[in-house]
Amino acid sequence: MKSLLSFTFLVIFAFSCVTQKVKVSKIDHWIDSTQIENNSFVGIKIFDPKTQEVIFSKNEKKYFVPASNTKILSLYASLKNLGDSIPALKFALKNDSLFISGTADPTFLHPDLPKSKVYDFLKNSTAKTIVFSDANFRNEVFGSGWAWDDYNDYYQVELGPFPIYGNIVRFKKSYNTLAINPPMFADSLFSSQNSFSEIKRKINENIFYTNTKIGQKIEFEQDIPYKTSSDLLQKILSDTLKKEVTIGSFMPDKTFKTLYSLPVDTVYRRMMQVSDNMLAEQLLLLSGGKYSDTISTSLSIKNLQKNLFNDIPQKFNWVDGSGLSRYNLVTPESLVFLLDRMLEQFPKDRLLSLMPIGGQAGTLKNAYKAGVPFVFAKTGTLSGVYNQSGYMITKSGRLLIFSFMNNNFTESASKVRTKTSEIIALLHENY
Numbered sequence: 001m002k003s004l005l006s007f008t009f010l011v012i013f014a015f016s017c018v019t020q021k022v023k024v025s026k027i028d029h030w031i032d033s034t035q036i037e038n039n040s041f042v043g044i045k046i047f048d049p050k051t052q053e054v055i056f057s058k059n060e061k062k063y064f065v066p067a068s069n070t071k072i073l074s075l076y077a078s079l080k081n082l083g084d085s086i087p088a089l090k091f092a093l094k095n096d097s098l099f100i101s102g103t104a105d106p107t108f109l110h111p112d113l114p115k116s117k118v119y120d121f122l123k124n125s126t127a128k129t130i131v132f133s134d135a136n137f138r139n140e141v142f143g144s145g146w147a148w149d150d151y152n153d154y155y156q157v158e159l160g161p162f163p164i165y166g167n168i169v170r171f172k173k174s175y176n177t178l179a180i181n182p183p184m185f186a187d188s189l190f191s192s193q194n195s196f197s198e199i200k201r202k203i204n205e206n207i208f209y210t211n212t213k214i215g216q217k218i219e220f221e222q223d224i225p226y227k228t229s230s231d232l233l234q235k236i237l238s239d240t241l242k243k244e245v246t247i248g249s250f251m252p253d254k255t256f257k258t259l260y261s262l263p264v265d266t267v268y269r270r271m272m273q274v275s276d277n278m279l280a281e282q283l284l285l286l287s288g289g290k291y292s293d294t295i296s297t298s299l300s301i302k303n304l305q306k307n308l309f310n311d312i313p314q315k316f317n318w319v320d321g322s323g324l325s326r327y328n329l330v331t332p333e334s335l336v337f338l339l340d341r342m343l344e345q346f347p348k349d350r351l352l353s354l355m356p357i358g359g360q361a362g363t364l365k366n367a368y369k370a371g372v373p374f375v376f377a378k379t380g381t382l383s384g385v386y387n388q389s390g391y392m393i394t395k396s397g398r399l400l401i402f403s404f405m406n407n408n409f410t411e412s413a414s415k416v417r418t419k420t421s422e423i424i425a426l427l428h429e430n431y
Contacts, residue, residue, distance in 0.1 A: 027056045027427070040409035045332040046402045046427065049340050055400065055431070060336075061314055063329040066379030068275045069387045070323030072335060073316075075354070076342055077287040078305045087286065088118045088261035089162065090252035098127035101136055101252045102162030104285035104295050106278060107261045109240065110166040111181060112270065116261035123241050131238065131248040137161035137295045141228055143281065144297075145325035152201050154223035157278040158323060159285070161295050164236050166278060167228060169208070171199055173220035184239045185226070188344055198222050206232070251293060265354065272354050273362030274376060277322035278377040284321030297321070313337050319365060323380055332403035335389045339401045343391075348399070352376040355390050358421075365387075367421045374428045377402070379417075382410055386416040392424060394431040401428075 027046075043059035088105040091098060100122075107113050122130065134201075141158035142148075150156040170181045171189075180186045183269045185206065189199070192209035199210050199222050206227050214220055226232070228249050238245040271279040281297070288300025291307070301318050316330040342351055354361030356375025358375030368375055389403035404424065406416050 026430070027423075028058070029087055041407045043332045043405045043407075044403065045336045046400055047336050047340065048398060048400055049343055050399065057333070060333040060403075061331055063276075063314070063331055064387070064407045065315075065326050065382065065385050065394065066323055066330045066335070066405070067331070067382045067385045068280075068323040069276075069335060069378055069380035069389050069403075069405070070318070070320065070328050071272060071275065071280045072338060072378050072389060073304075073309075073318060073330075074280045074287070074321040075272060076338055076369055077300075077308060078264065078268060078283045079342070079346055081287045081290040081310055081426045082264050082283075084264055085260035086262050086267060087289065088116065088259045088265055088420055090256040092126060092256045092261055093125075094254070096128040097131050098125050098129070099131045099133070099248065099250065099256075100123075100135050101250070101256065102160070102295070103289055104137075104159075104163075105261055106163045106166065106281045106282035107267060108162065108164055109171060110163075111168075112166070113169055114262060114266065118259060118261050119241075121259055123243070125243075127246065130237070130241070130243060130245045132162070132234065133248045133250045133252075134161045134233070134244060135249045135251055136293050138299075139285070139296050143320035145319060145324055147324075148256075150324075151203055152198075152224055153279045154225070157225040157281075158228045159297070160228050160233070160257075163278070163282060164233065164240070166223075167225055168223045168278075169206075169226050171220070171222045171224070173210075173217065175218060178220075182236055182240070184236060199224060199315040201225075201227075265301055265350070268354050273356050275363050275379065276355075280322040281320060285423050303365070306359075309338075323382075327383065332389070332405050335403040336401050339390065339403070343401070352391060364421075367417055368425065375421075375424060380405075381413050381417075383413075386413045386420065388420055388424065392428060394428050396431060400427070400431065 042265045043062050043064055045057045045060040068123045086105050086107060087103045089103055090101045101108050107116055108118050139159055146156060149392045160167060165182050188206055189208045189210060192211050194211060197213060199208050201208050234245050234247050267279055272278050284300055285295050288303055291303040292299055312334050314331045314334050315332055317328060319325050319327045354365040355376040357373045358368030359370040360373050363379040366414040374393045377388045380387035385407055387405040392400045392402055404420055409416060
C-alpha cells in the first residue's frame, strides 16, 4: 500500500511538473510574441499572492521606464498618508483677516471633480480680507525631466500650492458659442493666421491664439495649462470669490487648523482610471505633508522612500508623481511587491475599484472585451513605452498580481497594447 501511494504521489508530482513546464513554455512564447522588434525589451512578473507562487518571470529585476505605472507609487503613498479626506488648506482667523496656506490640494473648483466645501468656506467667511501665502511651496512648476514643448498640453499642468480650476483653461465650443473657464481668461484669446489645429498659448504668458480652422468646427474642447504665479492666483481667487484677497508671506503654525475637501477615493479613482497627471503630482506633494510643512516633490519622495519604500526589492529611481519623466526607473518585481503589499493592507474591493477596469472604465476600457471584468491594472504609455501592472482574476477564480513592461520599441504603442492585452487574456483563460 505504501509503495502504491508513493508511486501515485510521484506520478501526480511529475505530471504537475510537466504541466507547469508546458504552461511556462507557453507563457514564454506569448511573451516573445509581444516584441514588435528584435531591439525592444520586455519584463514581466506574474505572482499568486495566496500561494506565494511565482507563476512566471522574465527580466523582472531589470529597470524599465514605468511611465504612468509611477502612479502606483503615488497611490500607495496617498493611501498610507492621507486618511479618508483630502487636506485642502491650513487656516487661521485673526482679527478681521482669514489667513490661509495651501497644502497642494488639487480639487478646488476642478472642472472634473465634485464641488467641495472649500468654496463655501471661503465665500461665506466673515473676514474682510483673505490673506494667502505660498511661502511653504518650494518647488519648480514642472517636474524633473519633463519636456519643455509639452507646456501647452493638458497632461503637463504646472504644479502649485493651491491649484484653482485644475490650473487649466478649458475652451469648449458648442455650435457658435465658445465657453472659457475660468471666465477671466475670456479677454486673453486672440485670432492668429498660423495653421496649428488647436488653441496655442504663448510659452511664458497667458495669451492664447486661435484660428479659422477651430472657428469652423461645430464642437471643440481643449484644456490648456495656464502659466501660474502668486499674482495670478490672487487675481483668480479674488475674481472667483468676489472678495478681497491679498498675498502674504508666512508659514502655517500650530494655531492654524486644517480644512478638508473631498473623499480621497474620489480623487484616487480619477487619477488612476483616466491617468490624470495633475492629480498624481499634487497627491504626491500632499502625501509628503505628513513629514514636512514644506511642499516639495523631491522632499516628499525622499521622505516616502525612507518611511514607506525602504524594503522594496530593487531601489527605484523616482522623480515625479505621474510618470511624465523618463528619469523614473522601476522593475516589474518591485511593482508586484508593492501591489502585493497594497493587497495586504487595504481591502481588495477598494483597490480594484480604483484601478482602470478592463472593458469597462478608464484607460483599459477599450483594451479588453466588454463583459465580466477580469483585469484591474494601471497602464503606462510614452513614446516607446507601454506597461500594464495590477491585478487579474483568472477563469478558475485565482487572483494574480502582474507587471508587464515594454520599453524601447519604435512601433505604435497601440500595437504593443493589443499584444499585451492578448497575453493577459490568455493567462486569464489558462489559469
